[in-house]
Amino acid sequence: MRYLPLSDTDRGEMLARIGVKAVDDLFADVPKNLLLKEPVDLPRRKGELEVERILSRMSAKNISASSVPFFVGAGAYKHHVPATVDHLIQRSEFLTSYTPYQPEIAQGTLQYLFEFQTQVAALTGMEVANASMYDGSTGTGEAVLMAHRVTKRRKAVLSGGLHPHYVDVVQTLSEMASDEVVAMKADVGGTEDILSQIDDSTSCVVVQSPDVFGNVRDLKPIAEKAHQHGALLVAVFTEAVSLGLLQSPGSMGADIVVGEGQSIGNALNFGGPYVGLFAAKSKYIRQMPGRLCGETVDANGNRGFVLTLSTREQHIRRDKATSNICTNSGLCCLAFTIHMTLLGEAGLKRLARINHANAVKLADQLSGVKGLEVLNKTFFNEFTVKLPQPAAEVVERLAEKGVLAGVPVSRLLPGAGLDNLLLVASTEVNTDDDRAAFVAALKEVL
Amino acid sequence: MLNRQGRPSAPQAHGVADPAAGMGDQAARLQGDASRAGADAGSHPTFTGNKALAQIEPLIFEIGRYDTTGVDLDEPDDFKPRLGGLERKEAIGLPGLSEPETMRHYVRLSQMNYGIDTGLFPLGSCTMKHNARLNERMARLPGFSDVHPLQPVSTVQGALELMNELGRYLLTLTNMTAVALSPKAGAHGELCGMMAIKAAIEAKGEGKTRNVVLVPDSAHGTNPATAALIGFVVKPVPARDDGYVYVEDVKKLLGPDVAAIMLTNPNTCGLFEPQVAEIAKAIHDAGAYFYCDGANFNAIVGKAKPGDLGVDAMHINLHKTFSTPHGGGGPGSGPVVLSERLSPFAPVPFVRAGKEGFELVEHETDAAEKPFGRMTAFHGQMGMYVRALSYMLSHGSDGMKQASEDAVLNANYIRAGLSDLMSLPFGNKPCMHEVLFDDAWLKDTGVTTLDIAKAMIDEGYHPMTMYFPLVVHGAMLIEPTESESKASLDLFIATLRDLAMAATTGNDKERFTGAPYHAPRRRLDETRAARSPVLKWTPPAPVAEAAE
Numbered sequence: 001m002r003y004l005p006l007s008d009t010d011r012g013e014m015l016a017r018i019g020v021k022a023v024d025d026l027f028a029d030v031p032k033n034l035l036l037k038e039p040v041d042l043p044r045r046k047g048e049l050e051v052e053r054i055l056s057r058m059s060a061k062n063i064s065a066s067s068v069p070f071f072v073g074a075g076a077y078k079h080h081v082p083a084t085v086d087h088l089i090q091r092s093e094f095l096t097s098y099t100p101y102q103p104e105i106a107q108g109t110l111q112y113l114f115e116f117q118t119q120v121a122a123l124t125g126m127e128v129a130n131a132s133m134y135d136g137s138t139g140t141g142e143a144v145l146m147a148h149r150v151t152k153r154r155k156a157v158l159s160g161g162l163h164p165h166y167v168d169v170v171q172t173l174s175e176m177a178s179d180e181v182v183a184m185k186a187d188v189g190g191t192e193d194i195l196s197q198i199d200d201s202t203s204c205v206v207v208q209s210p211d212v213f214g215n216v217r218d219l220k221p222i223a224e225k226a227h228q229h230g231a232l233l234v235a236v237f238t239e240a241v242s243l244g245l246l247q248s249p250g251s252m253g254a255d256i257v258v259g260e261g262q263s264i265g266n267a268l269n270f271g272g273p274y275v276g277l278f279a280a281k282s283k284y285i286r287q288m289p290g291r292l293c294g295e296t297v298d299a300n301g302n303r304g305f306v307l308t309l310s311t312r313e314q315h316i317r318r319d320k321a322t323s324n325i326c327t328n329s330g331l332c333c334l335a336f337t338i339h340m341t342l343l344g345e346a347g348l349k350r351l352a353r354i355n356h357a358n359a360v361k362l363a364d365q366l367s368g369v370k371g372l373e374v375l376n377k378t379f380f381n382e383f384t385v386k387l388p389q390p391a392a393e394v395v396e397r398l399a400e401k402g403v404l405a406g407v408p409v410s411r412l413l414p415g416a417g418l419d420n421l422l423l424v425a426s427t428e429v430n431t432d433d434d435r436a437a438f439v440a441a442l443k444e445v446l
Numbered sequence: 447m448l449n450r451q452g453r454p455s456a457p458q459a460h461g462v463a464d465p466a467a468g469m470g471d472q473a474a475r476l477q478g479d480a481s482r483a484g485a486d487a488g489s490h491p492t493f494t495g496n497k498a499l500a501q502i503e504p505l506i507f508e509i510g511r512y513d514t515t516g517v518d519l520d521e522p523d524d525f526k527p528r529l530g531g532l533e534r535k536e537a538i539g540l541p542g543l544s545e546p547e548t549m550r551h552y553v554r555l556s557q558m559n560y561g562i563d564t565g566l567f568p569l570g571s572c573t574m575k576h577n578a579r580l581n582e583r584m585a586r587l588p589g590f591s592d593v594h595p596l597q598p599v600s601t602v603q604g605a606l607e608l609m610n611e612l613g614r615y616l617l618t619l620t621n622m623t624a625v626a627l628s629p630k631a632g633a634h635g636e637l638c639g640m641m642a643i644k645a646a647i648e649a650k651g652e653g654k655t656r657n658v659v660l661v662p663d664s665a666h667g668t669n670p671a672t673a674a675l676i677g678f679v680v681k682p683v684p685a686r687d688d689g690y691v692y693v694e695d696v697k698k699l700l701g702p703d704v705a706a707i708m709l710t711n712p713n714t715c716g717l718f719e720p721q722v723a724e725i726a727k728a729i730h731d732a733g734a735y736f737y738c739d740g741a742n743f744n745a746i747v748g749k750a751k752p753g754d755l756g757v758d759a760m761h762i763n764l765h766k767t768f769s770t771p772h773g774g775g776g777p778g779s780g781p782v783v784l785s786e787r788l789s790p791f792a793p794v795p796f797v798r799a800g801k802e803g804f805e806l807v808e809h810e811t812d813a814a815e816k817p818f819g820r821m822t823a824f825h826g827q828m829g830m831y832v833r834a835l836s837y838m839l840s841h842g843s844d845g846m847k848q849a850s851e852d853a854v855l856n857a858n859y860i861r862a863g864l865s866d867l868m869s870l871p872f873g874n875k876p877c878m879h880e881v882l883f884d885d886a887w888l889k890d891t892g893v894t895t896l897d898i899a900k901a902m903i904d905e906g907y908h909p910m911t912m913y914f915p916l917v918v919h920g921a922m923l924i925e926p927t928e929s930e931s932k933a934s935l936d937l938f939i940a941t942l943r944d945l946a947m948a949a950t951t952g953n954d955k956e957r958f959t960g961a962p963y964h965a966p967r968r969r970l971d972e973t974r975a976a977r978s979p980v981l982k983w984t985p986p987a988p989v990a991e992a993a994e
Contacts, residue, residue, distance in 0.1 A: 065592045314670075
């Protein structure tokens, strides 16, 4: 077996040195009747060539985003990732290292985490950021728990513009922890009256902008009302590129900002792995979940970095920990920080303008299709379209014509009476030809 | 002296006037190095402070420029924005680098890291095995990496097939009934398993009364943290002198209030629990569930099936047992296998075979069963599923069995090579895939477990897991994995023997207490980092102010 260095001669010598006859003597604690005599009922080992053949065959059954005009978003976005990013994250020393528990030989990881935290804090307009979460949705669940710890209250109000999967994640966690959730009705137009839901028992209000229907939300009045009642504003985003063009959640008064960082540096990957961004006001750092990297000095006085404030964490605090999390999303967060470094402020802002421009162009073109209505007054790179028939059927027929048109709202919210609505995203990858193909195919299908 | 970022150029490490004034930042750092006792590197100082391949690398905020970008993009034509007046007006604060500068920055950072590809990485309980590059290549196939989680199911049949196949492999290896693939890491998998248990208890109408979870003292910290997170009360199971959990100790704690036990098997002392089947039976007889922490599954893949042992739920760390890269701390992946009693409660989403191909059940209302909810947006860590299945296909049933046997053999070989010099807290008996030493052999030497770990760094090794499990004093948990050759183990054993003899004879204490000497950094001040946290770079004060 190509991955196993021991030869049978080695094994024999090692058993002799240990002083046992057979390897199964080392498994003596396993009850005799439960120790398997034969390999389990699965195929035998395979060479690289054969494995590649099997998996390539499965891969070929899928339609990849780059191979068609592609407008699917709703929390995961197709962006161009520079070749440099994927090369660098595959360097052995990044790829095959562990959590930096031995900081003297993990300064590479620790320094990029420190840089990542600084970038995320800047991007969100917050004072501190952690070293990443699993993804945006689980990060949102953790943000709600954190708000409960800070306010010592246990009721979260979720906006009707929050991604329905995020709502489900928060609700599952809250139900299990016996915390209260007020989930507002799906809010297509971004006009819900969330202010009236905030009272003195509210721990936090969770608002996404741009929301799942694409609307850009003004968070300032929500922050003000929340703060009047001693509640926190948790601001969520699922499209990190939007922050290049929009006012930061921090500048609008958010107390905790959490979002999906996939758009920067990370491929679609059918939903994961992604990277959750998590930032907060610095007065709350001791209630923050997840890893934090901090600056310090070594015995020679040289600058270095370590994981810090770990007394919040499970390996020290056990059942009193702020969270059960014991990892971050290391390599995805490395991809994020490399791509962000390549972009820089100038590149990120330009990328955001291109995304917005492409979406505006597409919205204008779709508005010209008979029977079709773009519902948004505001949007960044995604908006909601009302079709004259169920969106799921239209999407299916467009897929047959080689266009991946977007996400039917019914896929996220079945039974909500929103079956004719379609979420359409347009990023820098879309060309004029893509848009023309989309419009032409739609006209044929409707 | 200030460098070009306006920072004082030399650390005032030794309470003396800046010895390197005028030399610039890097040279000043070198001066710090040169003053260290016992080090030879400073005897030939360099102008830059670099030492050949060991390069000093500033932060991107110290070398980047706000108008530089390494990505060529054309400005869009004029258009009317639709942002509702919420455009950003202020600067963000993100410097950029050109592509060559970016490449160099991160390559230099990488060179300050230790990985499996660098050398032996015996981090107990973490299973740092070889990461085959075939798996990386497979995960990057466009049909897996470049597909969207919400594109029509008809366009991702191969992706669903892969998830289904991975599930089949995991269920076959464990003899369990259902699998929840979506948890994003081991601790997330624990949460998923405990949520399934909570849902099952509530379905039986016992939600109000069964709220205690038994957790042995030797457990990973994530176990009690997970149980507490969803409202369970954690009760410890005391440790015995021989490192095992005994069924009579568990029985004493059982009652109508007990919801579950969270047991790691093989346990964190590196031992297989001989009474695991009896414990499972006692738990079941009391109406409770058996959660098994699968962190140490690598010892028994193809040798024993957790389902045969009576396990109700177990997470599998794909990043340990099935070699998906640890990546400097994630992303992980923690699918949970469930027994027949818990399988109806598996969360959405899951894949099932339908008449016209694979179906993806994304909503509780679409399931015939009683899913307890959703763990994450979308469908979990697809990129990790591909890598794990690639590992399993490569190894096959015979290779996976051999890998477990080799992992156990390697750990026992280390035990045999060191048992005369280092102390084994539970006696010199066979271990599973990791061997646990305590620090009794260091008594009165003035050398600690931490010092041994740091001295190992100087010898070119990543240290073992230190101070875990908590049940033995000064724990050193060594897990070599099946990826090490006999020659590699022989050198490792010889090195540890040399360290052990040096530590116990006491002739060269500084070799330990001052270590590491040869790493990119000397020992780091963690207390200072925690006392006044600096968690991000801040722009330096203006020169005039800094000079005052």
